[in-house]
Each structure stands twice: as structure tokens, then as C-alpha cells.
Amino acid sequence: MTQQPVSLPAKLINGGVAGMVGVTCVFPIDLAKTRLQNQRSNHQVYRNMMDCLIKTVRSEGYFGMYRGAAVNLTLVTPEKAIKLAANDFFRHHLSRGEQKLSVFKEMLAGSGAGMCQVIITTPMEMLKIQLQDAGRLVAQRNVAVLPALRLGGARAVLSCSYSMGPPAPVRRVSALQITRELLRTHGIQGLYKGLGATLMRDIPFSVIYFPLFAHLNALGKPSGEESAPFYWSFAAGCTAGCMAAVAVSPCDVVKTRLQSLSKSASEEMYSGVMDCFSKIVRKEGPAALLKGAGCRALVIAPLFGIAQVVYFVGVGEFLLGQSPFTLYGP
Template sequence: MLRLCLCSNSSDSLPAKLINGGVAGMVGVTCVFPIDLAKTRLQNQRSGQQVYRNMMDCLVKTVRSEGYFGMYRGAAVNLTLVTPEKAIKLAANDFFRHRLGQDGSKLTVFKEMLAGCGAGMCQVIITTPMEMLKIQLQDAGRLAAQQRKVTVLPAMKLGAGNAMLSCSYSGGPAPMLRMSAIQITQELLRTRGVQGLYTGLGATLMRDIPFSVVYFPLFAHLNRMGQPSERENAPFYWSFLSGCMAGCTAAVAVNPCDVIKTRLQSLKKSSSEESYSGVVDCISQIMKKEGPGAFLKGASCRALIIAPLFGIVQVVYFLGVGEFVLGQSPFNLYSS
């Protein structure tokens, strides 16, 4: 999900940063979660078993079969855990940047990448269980839709097509087992222990570390290009666009890792879907059965998720929500 940018012109107050990060994360999750749900379902589709043609088709069928709030299945998990996730990432990135810049010299690109790497490694403490639970809730509708599709086809061959087909995506909630995040957590802890919540940890690290390594330096340099001088900050709109561009670039670059992570963290599968023993097995089976194009599934959705999220980050920092709550002087992007 959202990776909050830290740059030299942000507020020096860590509590304010944490509030800004939490607010930005919650607002961002609420705005783009339906696209994230579509991304998860598209990435979990196997060749020859497609229920959804594209993002819009997925969203339309979700609304028809599960209702409007079906697009927000799993959002509660993200809204609950997004604040501690951002707190860890922000604090870690600040810590590493401070340590790497203790000699008083300007941070090099390599040091910025190291700081981002450290932040990405730390955030998976929260990110992995958060995404693990979210994916189970998000993918339940796809499995139910796939099961209906499997049931409809034989029925059509027997002459009952019209009656059965009318049940598919034509309204009414989907007949699926609805489990809450708490129930899923309890089941995982009972059957697999704490490590069950960290299924896909390696794939999450594979995704989040490169993302942070690409995003943080790229944003800093794009944003610096819009500064009128070294003593002036870039205009707000430039920081907004820089965040969008850097976020989209990093998101698409690590999309193959996101596909692998999603597949490994999807515990419920249909009878025709294969299981994976680990990252290497997942890559091997996807290449063999679906081809390299499968690693780009959901890439456009992911880009559409990240861009507005970083736009929201810039808006929250510009408004100084955290500073306002704490009674501090609001941070102004236009100030020198």
C-alpha cells in the first residue's frame, strides 16, 4: 500500500509526521481501496479460469454480486493497521537518514537508497500480516464468482442455462462464507501459529525494499528539480506530481514481486488452482503455466492506486493536519 515520502522540507516533529501519515493512509485507503481489491482479484486469476476481463469488469461484477460495500472487503484491516505501519516506516526512514547524514554532508543517492531499504525492511513487521488478512477478505468474492461460473456451465449444457445464468452477477449478495479478519487471525494462530500471519514475508520484503529504494531517491530528485533555488521549496503542485510519478514508477517496477506475494498469501484456492511451496516454486509455476506476462497482472491497477495515494500524502502535509492537531505552527510548502 501507501509509502509515505520523507523529504528535507517536511516538519521536524515526529508526532506530527505520524499523525500526517496516519491521516493520509486512512484517507488514501478509503479512496482507492476498490482499485486495490480489483488488483488482488486480477492477480489471483489463472489462465483459462478468468472471471474478470479487466479492472472495470471486476468492479462492475463485484457491485452486482456483492453490493457496493463488497468493493471494501478487507478495508477495515488496512484502516486499523495503516497508522502503525506508517509510524514504523516514517520513524525508520528518519532514523536511517539521520544516522547516514551524521557527518554533516549532503545525503548521496546511495545513502538515500540505503535509508529507503532500511525503512522497507522495518515496515514489513506490520505490512505482512495486514496484507495477509486483507487478501483473504478481498479474494473471497472472486472464489465465489469462480464457483458460480463452474456451476453455471454444466447446467447450461443440460438445458438449464437461462435459470442458472440469471443467478450470476444479476443482483443480490454472493453466496459466500463471510469471515471477519478476527476469525481469520484466530484460525491462522490456531493452525499455524504466529508464523501463519507472516506467510509471504520473503515476497513482501522482495516488493517493499526495492519499492522504497526506487521511490525515496526518485521523489527527492524530481522534487528538487522544481525548487526555484536551494533555499526555496518546490511549489505544491510540483511536489504532488513528483510523488505521483515516483510512486507509479516504483509500483510498476516491483509489480512482479507483488503478484508473487499475492499468490503466496492467498490461502483459499479453488480445486483447480495450484499451491506454491515458496517464492522460487511460485515463480517457476507461473512462468511454466502462464508465461512472463502474468507477472504484470494488476500493474495498471497498482499504478492507479499509488498515484492518488501520494497525491493525498502531499495534500495532508500541505494542510499540516498533524501540526494543527498538536497546536504547532503549520508547515508551509511555499516557505523558504
């Protein structure tokens, strides 16, 4: 019996569900990654990922670890759906007349998927970073204030600038407020700040991830016609995601710095990708380009492992199979 081809709507549902499940599981680590990438060497607020998460919970509460999660959960559905469905679409069209895709064509399909997803990824990351980084900026100001207050006496307080005072709370700002302000001041291009850096990150990531996952997953297939077990797909997704994430980590640091609109007075401003890259290397050293690389690997590995399992389980096929409408392709 010939297996019925899966329609695009089913692929989109699978990608969307996969993205939501994955993001919910790993978002706190993603918040730590953003804050670690944005802090400068001369203003260390967090020592590592665990220190960042502990300080976040203490100062902002448990839900402080999920600042910006609503944006991700809203936009990750179309983002992951586009990414996974576009890769399948390009692989299908590039494989016409061939039983097996060459590595070059697999990389080509991956690059096409990476280019398609930035339509959603760039504004999603732009808004998420503003919300995630707000707590770091407040913590940085408080680190400068508290030592002076602890010294005691009027002399210590008077020696501070007039802007200093009791530790400031994290200012609550919504994604909608940020969006309105960006549209008012910069138009639609305001939401696409850092587009070049996002392309530099996402295209190489997809070029590495999708072919690597396909080959690792194929090793777990009992035979050519059968699918790999779900645990093998999970492990293949985790491995491929981890390796691709670390490989493009410098581009992710540059993208995060460019998309951070709120900066302290001592933090550098950047005019573009090359300016950001050169200033980071010159002022903080080459190692700064790998800030948050461990966190990013911990985010991407389970995210794509979960995504691939949900995708291959076929949630979309199940839902559409129960639908009274005929949404499957011929």
C-alpha cells in the first residue's frame, strides 16, 4: 500500500506544535543566553548560566525567567512551521528524478529554509531580546548602586551620582508597546533591525543542521522504507542542533548585540554587522564571540530534538485525518 503524501497544512501544524513544545521547555535557558551575550567584560552581572537564573528568580520571581516567552510562543508557530516545511518543500523539489539527495542539495534545501524563516525570526527575536534583557540592565544599575549604599553614612551616598538610589525594580514593558514605538519611530524596518546578522546566523545553521540531522537519523532506520524510532530522531535532532548552534554562535552574539535597543551609558553602540564584530573582538577579545555558546547549545539541542519527534509523530496528520475537510494533496 502506497503511503499518501503529506500535505503542506499538515507540515505547518507539525512545525508549529513542535516549536511551541520546545520553546516552553527551554525558554529560561534562552533568557540566560541573551543576558550573558549582552553583558560586557567590564560589567559582569552574571558569572554563568546558573548564576543568571538564580539572580533572575531572586529579583524578578519565577516568571521572570519567562520574560518574552509570550512573543516566542505566539510567533514560534509560524517560524518553525516555515522552517521545517520549507526544508521539506525544497528537498522534495530538488530530489525529482533522484532516489537520494546529494549533500550539496541537502545544504541548498537547508539554506532555502533559513532564508524563508527570517521573515518571522527577525521581528520575533527583536522583541524577545528587548524583554529578556530588561532585567539585566536593571541588575547592572543595582550592582553599581548597592556597594555604595552598603558603605554606610552620608559620605558614601553623597559621593554617588544623583541618579543613584535604592535598587530599581524591573520596568514592565510589553511586546505591543515596543512594537508600537518601533513602528512609530522607524516604520516596519524597525522590526527588522539586525536582519543581516539574522541571515548570517540562520542560513549557515540550516545548512549544517538539516543535512547532518538527515544523515544521523538515517543511521537509526531499521530498513530503507521504515522510519527511525522516535528516540533516535530525538537524539539525532539534539546532536545536529547542538553542533550547528555552537558553529554559528559568533553570529548569534553579533545579532543579539545589534538587536538590543536599550543600553547602559557605558555600553558600545554599533552601526552594522562588521562594526559590531570588530568592536567586540578589539575591546573584549575573540572569546567574547562565544559568550552564551553553552546556553545556546542547551537551548537548541532539546528544542530541535523535541521538534523532530513532534514533527515525525505526525500531530498535523492526525488532526487533519479527523477533519471533515479534504486537506490532503492528491
